[in-house]
Amino acid sequence: MSPTHDTEFAPDKDAGLFAGNALPDQADLIVIGVPWEPTVSYGRGTSQAPARLVPASHQLDYFVPMLAREFADEVAMLPLNQSWLDANQRCMRLAEPILAAGGRLTDETAANLAQINQTSEQINRELEELTRHWLKQGKMVAVLGGDHSSPLGSLRAHLARYPDMGVLHIDAHHDLRRAYEGFTYSHASIMYNYLTLCEPSGPLVSVGIRDYSQAERAMAEADPRITTFYDADLAKADYTGKTWTECCDQIIAALPQCVYISFDIDGLEPGCCPNTGTPVPGGIDFNRAAFLLDRLLHHKKHIVGFDLCEVSPNLDNESDEWDLNVGARILHRLCVATYQSRPQS
Numbered sequence: 650m651s652p653t654h655d656t657e658f659a660p661d662k663d664a665g666l667f668a669g670n671a672l673p674d675q676a677d678l679i680v681i682g683v684p685w686e687p688t689v690s691y692g693r694g695t696s697q698a699p700a701r702l703v704p705a706s707h708q709l710d711y712f713v714p715m716l717a718r719e720f721a722d723e724v725a726m727l728p729l730n731q732s733w734l735d736a737n738q739r740c741m742r743l744a745e746p747i748l749a750a751g752g753r754l755t756d757e758t759a760a761n762l763a764q765i766n767q768t769s770e771q772i773n774r775e776l777e778e779l780t781r782h783w784l785k786q787g788k789m790v791a792v793l794g795g796d797h798s799s800p801l802g803s804l805r806a807h808l809a810r811y812p813d814m815g816v817l818h819i820d821a822h823h824d825l826r827r828a829y830e831g832f833t834y835s836h837a838s839i840m841y842n843y844l845t846l847c848e849p850s851g852p853l854v855s856v857g858i859r860d861y862s863q864a865e866r867a868m869a870e871a872d873p874r875i876t877t878f879y880d881a882d883l884a885k886a887d888y889t890g891k892t893w894t895e896c897c898d899q900i901i902a903a904l905p906q907c908v909y910i911s912f913d914i915d916g917l918e919p920g921c922c923p924n925t926g927t928p929v930p931g932g933i934d935f936n937r938a939a940f941l942l943d944r945l946l947h948h949k950k951h952i953v954g955f956d957l958c959e960v961s962p963n964l965d966n967e968s969d970e971w972d973l974n975v976g977a978r979i980l981h982r983l984c985v986a987t988y989q990s991r992p993q994s
């Protein structure tokens with residue numbers, strides 16, 4: 650066993666994600682950054698996460714006790730797509746007057762909205778193709794958003810490859826809105842869009858949900874594919890003596906063998922993500938989230954892919970890297986769990 654990294658020196662500041670050296674062709678897991686957030690309605694910044702998480706990830710120690718070695722070179726993050734970065738800037742400007750009016754449209758802003766929806770569709774398509782490409786090469790694929798509308802194309806590509814997969818969705822929000830503030834591909838609509846546009850037969854299992862509309866709750870109750878573990882119920886279970894192990898086992902029992910994880914950082918308690926777009930009190934703490942991932946491995950689930958969304962740096966204070974620090978650690982845990990869960994031939 651040889652260490653993958655020289656522990657005497659800090660990584661070069663230009664090094665890649667987790668200071669890894671692998672090129673995409675050599676890596677097992679490809680991370681695709683989607684720097685996209687025109688539909689973010691409250692706090693901005695998550696489109697900067699794919700660029701800012703890379704240097705922040707150099708602060709981690711990559712040793713994984715379960716593997717008894719460091720884990721970094723198995724992962725390669727693709728260079729950010731300049732046309733997506735440009736599209737995000739353009740669409741954020743177009744979205745400003747729409748967001749200022751709470752989604753109520755004039756003729757002019759209706760034209761902006763049409764452009765944003767069209768650009769969203771284009772990015773979804775490009776991401777789907779890119780994900781398919783790397784899945785075909787035998788790689789595992791993850792998306793680093795961006796807001797929670799970012800991963801739709803990747804979800805679609807994963808579903809095409811794993812038609813029986815279920816989605817483990819960690820979030821403060823149901824994300825079951827039909828559209829939000831006019832945006833068809835809103836961050837608040839990702840699971841509505843996944844269920845209605847991708848038409849999975851497998852379940853959607855949502856955990857940590859604590860801020861939602863009546864219509865979203867009604868849809869969650871009416872659609873037999875959806876199982877929800879509301880944050881309030883998980884807290885109540887905790888206070889009345891149920892262990893987190895039991896809760897995890899119940900969550901995992903609702904999932905099929907193949908699991909895609911859609912992780913909105915705001916599912917965690919806001920102390921882990923103070924600058925995320927829509928923080929909500931309550932939520933899952935870091936250790937419980939990490940244990941849930943371990944428990945998926947314990948139950949021999951196959952994690953087929955994942956996304957991590959809504960991580961946002963503090964835009965008012967560049968030196969405050971807390972959200973990025975936590976985000977990089979969750980990303981590392983997700984990568985390790987995905988890698989470890991792959992079927993061994």
Ligand SMILES: [Mn+2]
Nearest residue numbers: 797820824913
């Ligand atoms: Mn979300």
